Amino acid sequence: MQLLYQTISKLKGFKEWFDTLTLHESQLVLGLSGSVKHLAESCAFEKLDKQLVIVTPTLLQATQTYEELSEWYDDEVVHLFPVEESLAADFSVVSPDVVSQRIRTLDFLSRGEKGIVIVPLSGIQKLLVPAAVWKKSSIELAMGSEIESMDAFVEQLVELGYRRENMVATPGEFALRGSIVDIYPLDQEYPLRLDFFDTEVDSIRAFNAETQRSMDVINEVRILPATDLPLQKEAVWKAQAKIHALYEKDVKAAQSEERKDQVKNIQQAIDAQLENGEIPSNLTYFLECIYPEKTSLLDYVSKDAYLIIDDYARFIEKSKTLEEEAGYWKTHHIETGAIASGLSLVQDGRKVLKESPLSRTYLAIFQKGLGRLALDAIHPITTRTMTQFFSQMPMVKVEADRWKKQGATVIVLVDDAKRAQKVEQTFADFEIKSVISNGTILEGQLQIMVGKMHNGFELPEDKFAILTERELFNKLTKRAPRNQKISNAERLKSYTELAVGDYVVHVNHGVGVYQGMETLEIGGIHQDYMSIHYQDGGNLFVPVSQIKLVQKYVSSDAKVPKLNKLGGTEWAKTKRKVTAKIEDIADELIELYAKRDAEKGYAFSRDTVEQQEFEQAFPYTETQDQLRSVAEIKEDMQKDKPMDRLLVGDVGYGKTEVAMRAVFKAVMDGKQAAVLVPTTILAEQHY
Structure with missing residues (x-):
């Protein structure tokens, strides 16, 4: 550029x-x-x-x-x-x-x-915290560096906006276990595991939040705040009198006793939290009291x-x-x-x-x-929006001739060198003279250059124009990859979709009724738990960290299930019966797949230029999971064994985009492809 x-x-x-x-x-x-x-x-x-x-x-x-x-x-x-x-x-x-x-x-x-x-x-x-406060709101650690004390370090993390949990799972959390502190900074791809020998940093490692296993060793790290408004406790406490006075003024101005009591209750709740050394969740409303300079x-x-x-x-x-x-x-x-x-x-x-x-x-x-x-x-500055040609090359030639007559410098931007050659050949087929840029811009010529731009334009007074493949061929600029953290999304979805009264199944205790989320204090630590009611009044509290043990009860005939009893034997018997049935199904599947493995299938040819162009036409940049799935499917299709694959993904995560690549590959080899859907409406939408 x-x-x-x-x-x-x-x-x-x-x-x-x-x-x-x-x-x-x-x-x-x-x-x-x-x-x-x-x-x-x-x-x-x-x-x-x-x-x-x-x-x-x-x-x-x-x-x-x-x-x-x-x-x-x-x-x-x-x-x-x-x-x-x-x-x-x-x-x-x-x-x-x-x-x-x-x-x-x-x-x-x-x-x-x-x-x-x-x-x-x-x-x-x-409104933001003062720049001087922000500059102090980070922690720099290296192997062998010292902290004041573990208590002071934990307090510093809380000031920076980190939430203390039993186990780190999402950005903005930290956990303390003996001499080990796990922290998940918002700006890091993976959480960090700090191991201390007394007050000395003994090791720093990245770790996987899913498996909790340590990964790469890191020599030094800079821990940024977990919030864009880090509040210093000292400044907050100094502002307590101002905040109290503001509410006191509202109490005096209240037009009714009900309004007066309402304001008083909020005032007392904030006062109590501040006196206990806590930072109220709505304290960002009072940033002006804490830092009056209005940054x-x-x-x-x-x-x-x-x-x-x-x-x-x-x-x-x-x-x-x-x-x-x-x-x-x-x-x-x-x-x-x-x-x-x-x-x-x-x-x-x-x-x-x-x-x-x-x-x-x-x-x-x-x-x-x-x-x-x-x-x-x-x-x-006079500018002109570039004409949309929609692959109508005769129209492009008319415009190119006009630019040539004017002596204009015209640049056609393409994604890569391969596309540059393809576009040059297309121009040549329609007698449009062009050259591929060799690292310089040639004045008065139409040239093809590798580069990215969302849309083209013309500067008529300067006799200068830029075209993109969007104007020439209606080729969409690929958007940034959709940010997906599927594992976290699935975890969150499993409990936020539950409503009080829904039937759920715990892998160890069986069918119960979901009663909602409750926050319990155990060992001085507050944590959210799912409350599940069982037969004979039994209640089970499942920590959010163990949410994978619970699933929503689903029945094809909408039949109301019988609740299991906590500590009873009925659920264990049910699991044994299901296990036996699964073993029977497994035997059948093994026999089926043995027969399938012996079958001879059609080996599709490798990707063609048309396949690559088809895939490049999709508007979204593929995610890593999509690329992996496409590669695996194509690899299977190119073998002489019948392919049998299941592609799983939530709504909107690009399953159809992956499937259409396989469909196109089949059609390009002269084969038919069938897309089966459950309803007529879905069939029409796909069509």
């Missing part, structure tokens, strides 16, 4: 902007959208050679910008700070992946390294960082909308007593940007509707 950066930087409209980036405090660039805008932002970053912060009106726009820039830069360079646009969503349970992205971004900014940070307006509005993301960036504020007209509209929605949400929660009045839950994003001393460029399509901006320079 460096070639493109160098070329774009020399074009008239862009050059004027880039040459004055460090000279003017405030500029406006008009006319950019889509990939040409993202390319211009990348060029600005290359020119500046320092931290660049791109602010977008919405989270969707921030995500789109991040996805395209991530195609051109490493993960260490491009960072996203995702914040929901609704206060209700951001103050509720946020996914670990989102929190992890925020943590990595804050950590990156606090180190002062060069890179790009993309943040929506909602992220600028978000935003811009307080984390380098002093010489540069701002690009995208789509400023929409930015103004979105700012007003977010302000109104935040006001409604705050009013409702004050009325219910969930939060105290007089608190600022978010900041005014436009005000934060206005008061920031950072130099900036505003981006907009038109100059109208931007309000009163103090600008040092305005740079209008």
